[in-house]
Amino acid sequence: xxxxxxxxxxxxxxxxxxxxxxxxxxxxxxxxxxxxxxxxxxxxxxxxxxxxxxxxxxxxxxxxxxxxxxxxxxxxxxxxxxxxxxxxxxxxxxxxxxxxxxxxxxxxxxxxxxxxxxxxxxxxxxxxxxxxxxxxxxxxxxxxxxxxxxxxxxxxxxxxxxxxxxxxxxxxxxxxxxxxxxxxxxxxxxxxxxxxxxxxxxxxxxxxxxxxxxxxxxxxxxxxxxxxxxxxxxxxxxxxxxxxxxxxxxxxxxxxxxxxxxxxxxxxxxxxxxxxxxxxxxxxxxxxxxxxxxxxxxxxxxxxxxxxxxxxxxxxxxxxxxxxxxxxxxxxxxxxxxxxxxxxxxxxxxxxxxxxxxxxxxxxxxxxxxxxxxxxxxxxxxxxxxxxxxxxxxxxxxxxxxxxxxxxxxxxxxxxxxxxxxxxxxxxxxxxxxxxxxxx
Ligand code: LLP
Numbered sequence: 001x002x003x004x005x006x007x008x009x010x011x012x013x014x015x016x017x018x019x020x021x022x023x024x025x026x027x028x029x030x031x032x033x034x035x036x037x038x039x040x041x042x043x044x045x046x047x048x049x050x051x052x053x054x055x056x057x058x059x060x061x062x063x064x065x066x067x068x069x070x071x072x073x074x075x076x077x078x079x080x081x082x083x084x085x086x087x088x089x090x091x092x093x094x095x096x097x098x099x100x101x102x103x104x105x106x107x108x109x110x111x112x113x114x115x116x117x118x119x120x121x122x123x124x125x126x127x128x129x130x131x132x133x134x135x136x137x138x139x140x141x142x143x144x145x146x147x148x149x150x151x152x153x154x155x156x157x158x159x160x161x162x163x164x165x166x167x168x169x170x171x172x173x174x175x176x177x178x179x180x181x182x183x184x185x186x187x188x189x190x191x192x193x194x195x196x197x198x199x200x201x202x203x204x205x206x207x208x209x210x211x212x213x214x215x216x217x218x219x220x221x222x223x224x225x226x227x228x229x230x231x232x233x234x235x236x237x238x239x240x241x242x243x244x245x246x247x248x249x250x251x252x253x254x255x256x257x258x259x260x261x262x263x264x265x266x267x268x269x270x271x272x273x274x275x276x277x278x279x280x281x282x283x284x285x286x287x288x289x290x291x292x293x294x295x296x297x298x299x300x301x302x303x304x305x306x307x308x309x310x311x312x313x314x315x316x317x318x319x320x321x322x323x324x325x326x327x328x329x330x331x332x333x334x335x336x337x338x339x340x341x342x343x344x345x346x347x348x349x350x351x352x353x354x355x356x357x358x359x360x361x362x363x364x365x366x367x368x369x370x371x372x373x374x375x376x377x378x379x380x381x382x383x384x385x386x387x388x389x390x391x392x393x394x395x396x397x398x399x400x401x402x403x404x405x406x407x408x409x410x411x412x413x414x415x416x417x418x419x420x421x422x423x424x425x426x427x428x429x430x431x432x433x434x435x436x437x438x439x440x
Contacts (some may be wrong), residue, residue: 009369009417010260010261010262010263010347010395011047011260011394011395012047012306013025013044013046013306013307014017014028014309014394015048016353020352020353020354021351021352022349022350022351022352022353022392024042024044024309024392024418025042025044025045025047025418025419025433026421027418027421027423029042029309029311029351029390029392030351030352030390032311032416032418032423033311033313033351033390035423036414036416036423036425036429037429038311038312038313038330038331038390038413039310039311039312039313039329039330039331039413040310040311040413040414040416041308041309041310041335041396041400041401041413041415041416041427042050042308042309042310042311042416042417042418042423042439043076043081043201043304043307043308043397043415043416043417043418043426044307044308044309044418045084045307045417045418045419046419046420047306047307048081048084048303048397049084049087049088049306050305051302051303051304051306052069052071052084052085052088052089052090052303053088053272054270054271055069055070055090055270055274055297055299055302055303056088056089056090057271057275058270058271058274058275059278059288059295059297061271061274061275061278062274062275062277062278062279063274063281063292063294063295064294064295066294067294067295067296067297068090068091068294068295068296068297069090069091069107069296069297069298070090070091070092070093070112070113070252070296070297070298071085071091071092071093071298071299071300071301071303072092072093072255072298072300072301072303073085073092073093073094073095073099073103073300074093074095074099074300074399074402075300075301075303075304075305075397075398075399075402076304076308076397076398076401076402077098077099077102077103077298077340077402078102078401078415078426078427079102079106079426080106080415080417080426080427081106081304081426082102082103082106082107083106083107083125084107084108084110085108086106086108086109088341089235090112091112091113091114091134091296091426092108092112092113092114093113093114093116093137093255093300094113094114094115094116094128094133095115095116095117095146095253095299096117096124097123097124097127097128097421098307099130100113100115100127100128100133101127102130103175104131105166106294110131110132110133110134111132111133111134112134113133113134113135114133114134114135114136114137114161114213114252114296114298115128115133115135115136115137115345115423116137116139116163117185118139118140118184118185118391120136120143120146120147122146122150123184124145125143125146125147125150126150126153129151129154129156129158130154134159135159135160135161135210135250136158136159136160136161137160137161137162137163137213137224138160138161138162138163138197138201138289139163139185139186139187140186140197141187141196141200142161143178144197144200144201144204144207147160147206147207148204148205148206148207149206149276151206151207152205152206153273156206157205157206157207157208158206158207158208159208159210160201160208160209160210161209161210161213161250161252162186162187162194162197162198162201162209162211162212162213163185163186163187163212163213163214163215163327164186164187164188164189164194164212164213164214164236165178165179165180165181165183165185165186165187165188165189165190165194166179166189166214166216166229166233166236167179167180167181167188167189167190167232167234168180168216168225168229170217170220170222170224170225170256170434171220171222172217172218172219172220172256172258173219173342173343175341175342176217176218176256177216177217178179178215178216178217179214179215179216179217179229180187180220180425181294181393185215186213186214187329189236194216194236195239195240195243195244198212198240198244198246199244202244202246203339209246209299210248210249210250211237211248211249211250211251211293211294212233212236212237212248212250212251212253213251213252213254213296214233214252214253214254214325215230215252215253215254215255215256216229216254216256217256218255218256218258218300218301219256219258219259219301219406220256220258221257221258221265221266221268223273223277225256226253226277227276227277227280229253229254230253230277230280230281230284231280231284233251233253234251234284234285234288234290235288237251237288237290237293238288241290247291248293249293250294250296251293251295251296252295252296252297252298252299253277253295253296254297254298255297255298255299255300255301255302256299256301257273257299257301257302257393258301259301259302259305260306260308260337260395261305261344261345261347261394261395262345262346263345263347263348263437265345268302270299270302274297278295281295289415300398300399301398301399302398303398304397304398305395305396305397305398306395306397307397308396308397308398308400308401309392309393309394309395309396309397310331310335310336310392310393310396310413311351311390311391311392312329312330312331312390312391312392312393313329313388313389313390313391314327314328314329314385314387314388314389314390314391315328315329315330315367315387316328316387317385317386317387323392324361324362324363324369325360325361325362325363325381326362326363326365327362327364327365327379327381327385327391328365328366329364329365329366329367329375329391330367331366331375331413332365332366332367332368332373332375332406332410333366333368333370333372333373333374333375333405333406333407334366334368334404334406334407334410334412335400335401335404335412335413336366336393336396336400336403336404337403337404337405338399338400338403339376340372340373340374341436341440345376346375346376346393346394346395346396347393347394347395348364348376348379348391348392348393348394349374349376349386349391349392349394349440350381350382350389350390350391350392351389351390351391351392352389353382353392357382357384358381358382358383359380359381359382359383360380360381360383361378361379361380361381361383362378362379362380362381362385363377363378363379363416364376364379364381364391365377367408367410368407368408368410369408370407375393376393390424401413401415401427402418406430406435407437411430411432411434411435412429412430413429413430413432414427414428414429415427
């Protein structure tokens, strides 16, 4: 098969063959649909590894050899992914017992995990300590007491960092903006709560405070947001050193780098962004006269998004004269709730395409009993689109499988990995038996 570059492609791992078939990770898509059925989540393993390496190289060059990349596994969490992340030498950010357990079963060394959440239950804390989670990112004062008590029961001194709200507006969609003072996450510098919790954290026998964490939002393209955030955080580090004598050893500046879903969005240069932040942070610590703490980044989306693609089969094509055309697929908001939730843009392409066929603007919709079950509006589709055609929704590696649901009792699609021209199942397709499995 001759694989050619195509101008419509938004990711490097997508091509169209000379006979018009879309290829992902150098594999034509129709045989995969045939083999595994649709809807189908595909992951390009080489792309995940590539993204991990770009980050690791960048942080080491930008912040020093001890800098860390903690993959935010909320973006996509299944055993095979934790194995890959482990092999690539990244740590992970986990937010629930489910993520901890999955990583544990995958053999992930949980001492390299940060445990987040704004509301860790006593059971969560106990579970995380029992599984050896390396560091808790403590959200609030109440949690300090709970972790201290449970750590004492286990006879350990638990390493913690404090989640700080730097008061930065990341200019992204509201559901993912977390750095502003009124956020549900963390303790704000502006209100004095950040200093108060730092001072309190230093008083517990069974807690070892190593530093601070922040995460201001997601799908951010502007490097200035990170420059401003790191400046505020280093200012806080400096204040805590001068005012409380606390030396911050670890500083996590979160994740959030944006990815390209549609042509009009930029492709962010991860390395250049990280190096720029590193350069500015080094200048700032020199100016303040403090040492640069060990820096961690927590990317999720930008590690896995462009490594993912979802395949669908077209069903009903409904034309309402003078209004619109609906193209229904065999998936929908159950495997991708992001348009319904955030109005997120996507690129959806026919797997086989003949550019000479005229286009019409369509709404690509799912099969759920809900009008809001839309994958994307205004998608240019060939006018001969019909039942049985395959469609590919691009850039679906982050927050798709992890946010999928069984709404309408629809089974979740499988996750199939692509590697060196071969494919293998990482997560099986849910069956109807799985759907009723917990019913009594
Ligand atoms: N660290 C923390 C503490 C976070 O809360 C998040 C994302 C990340 C790191 C990773 O951010 P990323 O690099 O993936 O942008 N469901 C939404 C995204 C929610 C993000 C939540 N936190 C979506 O589908 O867009």
